[in-house]
Amino acid sequence: MSEVRIPYEAKEKDLKVMHVGAVPAEERPKAALELLGEMLKYKRSLKLYLDVCTHCGACAEQCHSYLGTKDPYNMPVARVELVRRVYKKFFAPGRSFLRAWEGAKDIDQETIDLWYKYFYQCNQCRRCAIFCPKGIDTAEVTIAMRELLAHLGLVTKFHAGIVKNMKTTGNNMGTPLPAILDGIEFLEEELKEETGLDIKIPVDMEGAEVLFNPSSSDLFTNTDGFMSVAKIFHKAGVSWTLSSRIAETANFGLFFHEPTMREHNMKLMNAGKDLGVKRIVAGECGHGWRTWRMFTDTINGPLPFPVVHLFEEVLDYMRDGRIQFDKTRNPELITYHDPCNYGRGGDLMDQPREILRACVQNFVETTPTKEYSYCCGGGSGILMDEAMEIRMALGQPKAESVRATGAEILCAPCAICKAQLPVVMNHHKVDVKVKGLSDLMGRALIL
Amino acid sequence: MADLIVNGQAIPLDEDGFLEDTELWNEEVAKALALTEDVPELTEEHWKVINYLRDYFAKFGVAPMVRKLCKDTGCDLKTIYELFPSGPAKGACKIAGLLKPTGCV
Ligand code: SF4
Numbered sequence: 001m002s003e004v005r006i007p008y009e010a011k012e013k014d015l016k017v018m019h020v021g022a023v024p025a026e027e028r029p030k031a032a033l034e035l036l037g038e039m040l041k042y043k044r045s046l047k048l049y050l051d052v053c054t055h056c057g058a059c060a061e062q063c064h065s066y067l068g069t070k071d072p073y074n075m076p077v078a079r080v081e082l083v084r085r086v087y088k089k090f091f092a093p094g095r096s097f098l099r100a101w102e103g104a105k106d107i108d109q110e111t112i113d114l115w116y117k118y119f120y121q122c123n124q125c126r127r128c129a130i131f132c133p134k135g136i137d138t139a140e141v142t143i144a145m146r147e148l149l150a151h152l153g154l155v156t157k158f159h160a161g162i163v164k165n166m167k168t169t170g171n172n173m174g175t176p177l178p179a180i181l182d183g184i185e186f187l188e189e190e191l192k193e194e195t196g197l198d199i200k201i202p203v204d205m206e207g208a209e210v211l212f213n214p215s216s217s218d219l220f221t222n223t224d225g226f227m228s229v230a231k232i233f234h235k236a237g238v239s240w241t242l243s244s245r246i247a248e249t250a251n252f253g254l255f256f257h258e259p260t261m262r263e264h265n266m267k268l269m270n271a272g273k274d275l276g277v278k279r280i281v282a283g284e285c286g287h288g289w290r291t292w293r294m295f296t297d298t299i300n301g302p303l304p305f306p307v308v309h310l311f312e313e314v315l316d317y318m319r320d321g322r323i324q325f326d327k328t329r330n331p332e333l334i335t336y337h338d339p340c341n342y343g344r345g346g347d348l349m350d351q352p353r354e355i356l357r358a359c360v361q362n363f364v365e366t367t368p369t370k371e372y373s374y375c376c377g378g379g380s381g382i383l384m385d386e387a388m389e390i391r392m393a394l395g396q397p398k399a400e401s402v403r404a405t406g407a408e409i410l411c412a413p414c415a416i417c418k419a420q421l422p423v424v425m426n427h428h429k430v431d432v433k434v435k436g437l438s439d440l441m442g443r444a445l446i447l
Numbered sequence: 448m449a450d451l452i453v454n455g456q457a458i459p460l461d462e463d464g465f466l467e468d469t470e471l472w473n474e475e476v477a478k479a480l481a482l483t484e485d486v487p488e489l490t491e492e493h494w495k496v497i498n499y500l501r502d503y504f505a506k507f508g509v510a511p512m513v514r515k516l517c518k519d520t521g522c523d524l525k526t527i528y529e530l531f532p533s534g535p536a537k538g539a540c541k542i543a544g545l546l547k548p549t550g551c552v
């Protein structure tokens with residue numbers, strides 16, 4: 001490879017953690033074809049999506065990736081066509097694999113380069129699927145194709161680094177336990193200073209009712225939101241704990257590597273079992289939530305206890321009258337960003353709005369909103385610095401829809417969105433502060 | 448990325464411009480890294496943040512939570528961004544010779 005790829009490729013030594021090796025460049029086309037053949041056998045949806053597209057074009061203008069980059073390959077139909085053309089030649093009914101291989105021209109190194117490039121410019125946001133009359137979900141194709149690329153040894157440096165951190169420390173940031181404990185002690189002091197109360201942040205407390213699983217960035221940049229959660233549990237009188245084995249809801253395996261997703265799920269389930277908790281409460285993370293709600297039962301088998309989202313848990317407290325909010329403490333004009341994996345992937349659209357109605361004074365919806373809302377442009381882990389130019393283009397439609405509201409605060413309750421949106425808003429000169437919903441709940445909570 | 452040349456010695460950088468080997472850090476290296484981050488001069492305030500980050504890193508192997516960094520150095524986030532335009536996790540950590548914080552940041 002003479003040219004450097006964006007996003008950067010992981011080096012071979014960094015792939016070991018996923019138990020994949022790098023296939024030499026000249027062997028990749030043949031290996032890719034075999035992998036695609038294998039995948040088609042068990043991924044019925046992939047085969048269907050490759051078969052049924054009528055090329056009607058209804059998806060083209062609905063993808064923020066195309067709208068922001070104006071690159072025709074980023075139209076959902078064109079993105080999938082990069083695989084479909086190989087599929088049609090080698091696998092579609094009436095074709096013979098071996099016969100076709102002899103004259104194979106349609107899969108070469110260039111095809112694989114295009115796959116790497118364009119399946120890492122799809123945020124797996126699923127907006128296209130809402131508009132496709134045939135129900136084709138390009139995000140699923142992207143997930144499958146990134147999985148295929150991973151088996152060829154083509155993974156981004158960013159994604160591979162996160163998998164490695166997760167394995168060694170139980171969180172994506174790679175924060176070792178002593179640093180987590182040090183941070184938590186500091187936050188307890190901060191809570192004391194702010195509220196005058198002894199609000200605890202327990203770790204590994206056996207028999208607690210709730211195991212709370214935050215995003216690790218809650219313990220690095222988004223500490224306001226994390227402190228708010230501690231206040232809410234305190235006020236509701238619920239015994240809760242963190243686990244020293246895992247402090248990460250964000251499950252990057254969903255984006256590109258199923259075995260990684262499964263292992264992450266196992267880790268959390270075992271942590272919950274060993275602590276004897278009654279349920280796991282997932283913190284603000286879109287795709288992590290989608291993994292729990294939509295994939296864990298099918299991939300890991302039945303869960304021994306429920307996994308609920310923080311917002312569902314808070315709504316219960318509100319309905320039982322265990323906590324109250326004073327909305328005058330959030331007087332600004334506030335709008336809401338639906339994380340794609342809540343709105344289009346995790347059945348979480350009305351719950352955050354119900355909470356917002358209780359804890360903010362002035363709320364305005366974006367247009368489009370809810371299941372039609374645009375992605376932040378960081379979805380599926382497109383958060384690497386080297387892709388900054390692309391990230392800003394991917395975030396452009398969202399920036400315009402936020403600008404049009406005139407809001408002062410953009411509530412975006414997902415760790416990826418919280419990392420991406422401030423940079424996007426700044427780049428597109430939209431004057432708005434980005435906060436989690438937890439932050440707003442914490443400000444309004446009557447202690 | 449191209450090596451950083453400090454006093455005629457080549458210091459390898461990774462693709463993000465962070466030190467490949469955090470052991471190779473010294474004050475001269477910090478000054479050279481600062482130039483890659485649009486920080487023309489390292490003032491006393493810069494050094495306060497850098498030294499804090501280095502102490503924390505030596506003890507825990509990672510960067511501290513941003514809130515703790517602000518509290519312990521007395522620099523609020525706005526000041527940190529003024530000192531290190533690409534922010535605490537990027538500019539400040541890079542110049543202080545830490546590993547690049549990754550994840551949803
Ligand atoms: S909307 Fe669906 S059927 Fe039409 S071109 Fe797009 S993917 Fe194909």
Ligand code: SF4
Nearest residue numbers: 063122123125126128
């Ligand atoms: S999933 Fe989202 S980013 Fe990907 S093709 Fe569909 S609309 Fe575009």
